[in-house]
Amino acid sequence: MTYQGVLTKMASEFLDPIQYYLVFETDFINVNQLLDKTITLAFVEYQCLNCGLNKPIYRQGFCKSCFFDVPQAADWVMRPELSKAHLGKEDRDLAFEKKAQLQPHIVYLANSSNVKVGVTRKSQVPTRWIDQGAHEAIEIVEVPNRYLAGITEVALKEHISDKTNWRTMLKNDIKDEDLVVWRDRLKPYIPNEALAYVIESNTETLLQFPVSQYPEKPKSLNLEKSKHYTGKLVGIKGQYLIFEDNTVFNVRGNEGLVVAISVNV
Numbered sequence: 001m002t003y004q005g006v007l008t009k010m011a012s013e014f015l016d017p018i019q020y021y022l023v024f025e026t027d028f029i030n031v032n033q034l035l036d037k038t039i040t041l042a043f044v045e046y047q048c049l050n051c052g053l054n055k056p057i058y059r060q061g062f063c064k065s066c067f068f069d070v071p072q073a074a075d076w077v078m079r080p081e082l083s084k085a086h087l088g089k090e091d092r093d094l095a096f097e098k099k100a101q102l103q104p105h106i107v108y109l110a111n112s113s114n115v116k117v118g119v120t121r122k123s124q125v126p127t128r129w130i131d132q133g134a135h136e137a138i139e140i141v142e143v144p145n146r147y148l149a150g151i152t153e154v155a156l157k158e159h160i161s162d163k164t165n166w167r168t169m170l171k172n173d174i175k176d177e178d179l180v181v182w183r184d185r186l187k188p189y190i191p192n193e194a195l196a197y198v199i200e201s202n203t204e205t206l207l208q209f210p211v212s213q214y215p216e217k218p219k220s221l222n223l224e225k226s227k228h229y230t231g232k233l234v235g236i237k238g239q240y241l242i243f244e245d246n247t248v249f250n251v252r253g254n255e256g257l258v259v260a261i262s263v264n265v
């Protein structure tokens, strides 16, 4: 059985364990069903997620010219504090920015390799945590726009990391933390503009990933270079496929690559 399509980040369903899906134009693959099977990944060509052309992918699934042009790759995406739609100011496309930024956003704490602070649209909870491979997370602030979430994150970053270590996350070298305690500890640093939006009454969300064997020394697969890879799938965590031989493949990091996936039976 062979499937072919352009990679975009895996869709997921918050079940126990989490279910993952690859959504291709003509196929919808429940990746969990490939667990314990030997699969071959092959690089076919590029397909920019915006223009669709076979041009090398620069970042986030876009070719270089699209990356510097499309509204979904503007600076405020990675740096929410730069959001300006609440002021009616355009960055690349005001209509797009209003729709994306002027909606409820969550500032959260998530623990994937260490406790970190992050921002996401409310509609992306718990998807964002699944994508990061967090085994526990908690919402701490719910604000009406992206800007307020961004300035809250910037203030909290002075006191807590905003990065995760993907190797630690994949090795499952993790510590259970009491995120309610972390939330209470960080509360004094929430900026005044966001204080009215602090969430006080919630508890941690726990996430279970479908992994039967964690890699001891994760080696990242560069499919553009190697063109082919064959291995036995032993887990899925975050946006990574984990193989028996310690190879890991970051699906999100390879958005815009057209791949063929064959399942060997």
Ligand SMILES: [Zn+2]
Binding pocket: 048, 049, 050, 051, 052, 053, 055, 062, 063, 064, 065, 066, 067
């Ligand atoms: Zn393009």
